[in-house]
Amino acid sequence: MKQKIAFTLAFLMCSLLSFAQQIQMPQASPSAKIAQKVGLTDVTVDYSRPSTKDRKIFGELVPYGQVWRTGANGATVLSFSTDVIIDGKSIPAGQYALYAIPGKSEWTMILSKNIKLWGAIGYQQADDVIRFKTTPEKLKKKNETFEISFANMTDTGSDLSLEWENTKVDFRIETQVDPLVMAQIKELIIDGNSTDPSLLYSAASYYYTNKKDMNLAYNWINESVEKDSKYWTMHLKAKIEAALGKKTDAVETAKVSINLAEEAGNQDYVGLNERLIKSLK
Structure with missing residues (x-):
């Protein structure tokens, strides 16, 4: 019995020693992770990066008409922190395996809910x-x-591009920014009655940029500048006044913004206001 225990312990020690002495070598297809904030959504891609190594890729190593794992090793995993829109369809927040079926003139892209596969085996x-x-x-x-x-980033979307050898495919990921921003404005400003000048400025700016209720934006920016007047807040007020047809007020507000910008040494805003005034004449 003692000999059996001693043998078992010796075997375990050898196994641990063998594990500890493994030789670390470069991966043939090293793993990679990229992350991007798209709108208000965190998008990440975990994948492996094979190289051509003098091989013909599409049509040979990666056959046409067959499901491909878009990389190497395990499945390529695409993650979204919020719901997104791809090809006109709403995709819930979560993790998905990204597959493709390459073709000479057309590819089929696939998002699968099974992210545990090794490549496309068992797809x-x-x-x-x-x-x-x-x-x-x-x-x-x-x-x-x-x-x-x-x-090709915008405030609400981005292309996801796949390139290898002499081939590139991409597709668009769109995010739902407006509902998320409007929910925050409702919570903090409309329902919350916040008097924070920076929050009021942000809400007014979003309404102005997205051509929403300009009168409401005007109320918010007025409340903001009454509490804390800055050259950038006055410039926004001037733009909102111009949008409401209050040209005389807009010119006077822009002049105030110019003075504040000059005091702060910001010539960019001096120029912005001068161009705004010129456009209103």
């Missing part, structure tokens, strides 16, 4: 959350290593 269409088409673009410059990136 089932029943797990699809969405399938949609996209058109591949031929690149002039070869991309040796597979790359996923964000491009």
Whole structure:
């Protein structure tokens, strides 16, 4: 019995020593993680990056017409902190495996709710959350290593771009910014009756930029500048007055903003106000 215990302990020690002495080597397809704030949504992509290594990729290594894991090793995982819109469909916040079916002239992109697979092994269409088409673009410059990136950013959306070898495909991710911002304004300003000048300025700015109730925006910016008058708040007030047709008031407010900007040494706002005044003449 003692010999058996001693043998077991010796085996465990050897196993632990073997594990501790593993040789660390570069991965053939190193893992990567990219993150981007899109609107008010955190979007992340966890994937692996294979290289061409003198191989023909699409149509050979990655066959046309078959489900591909958009990378290497485990499934590529796309995460959203809020609901998003892809190809006109609302996608709930969460994590999804990103797959593709490459083709010569058309690709099918897939978001699957099963993120646990090794690559596409065991993939089932029943797990699809969405399938949609996209058109591949031929690149002039070869991309040796597979790359996923964000491009063409706006306040509400971004393209997600996949590039490898001489091929690029992308698709649009749109986020629902307005409902989230309006909910905050309702909570803090409309229902909460906040008197914080910075919050009032932010609410007025959002209403002005998005062409909402300009009279309400005017009330908020007036309350803001009464409590804390700055060159940028006065400039916004001038723009709102101009939008309401109060040209004379807008010019006078812009002049006040110029004086405040000059005192602060901000020539950018001096120029902005001068151009606003010129546009109102």
